[in-house]
Amino acid sequence: MARITYIEFGGKEHVIDVPDGATVMEGARDNGIQGIRADCGGACACSTCHVYVDPSWMDRLPPPGAMEEDMLDFAYEPDPARSRLTCQLRVSNALDGLVVQMPEMQS
Template sequence: MAKITYVEFGGKEHVVDVKNGLTVMEGARDNGIPGIEADCGGACACSTCHVYVDPAWVDRLPAKDGMETDMLDFAYEPDAVRSRLTCQLKVSDALDGLRVQMPQKQI
């Protein structure tokens, strides 16, 4: 299980425990965290679970694959380094302490 901090665009923080094997997106959805819409349900077919990863975590996450990179082109104000799709981040003990910030909006 990993403790993940989701930060809304306005700064409100939600710290939740997410079970290993789920995705960071499922952790937000299952805990009612606003700002992650997850329209495609985790199929990497939209960009509505886009977040900015805390700079301290960028190099600690698995690399983006081509599909995620392509879908991030459709995200609202993507950042080449910090933007990730939470449906592509599988939770494990290694993600304990992860911080992600939602963009102003999802498109």
């Protein structure tokens, strides 16, 4: 299990224990966190689970795949250095302490 901090656009923080094997998106959805819509349910077919990853975590995450990179083109104000889709981030103990921030809106 990993403890993940989700920060809404307005600054409200949610610290959630997310089980191993779930995605960062599922952790947000299952806990009613505002700002991650996840319209496609985790199929990497939209960009409504887009977040900005805390810079200190970028080197610790697996690189995005081609499909995620394509979908990020449709995200609201993507940051080439920090944007990720939470449906593509699988939780393990290695993500304990991860911090993500939601954009102002989802595309």
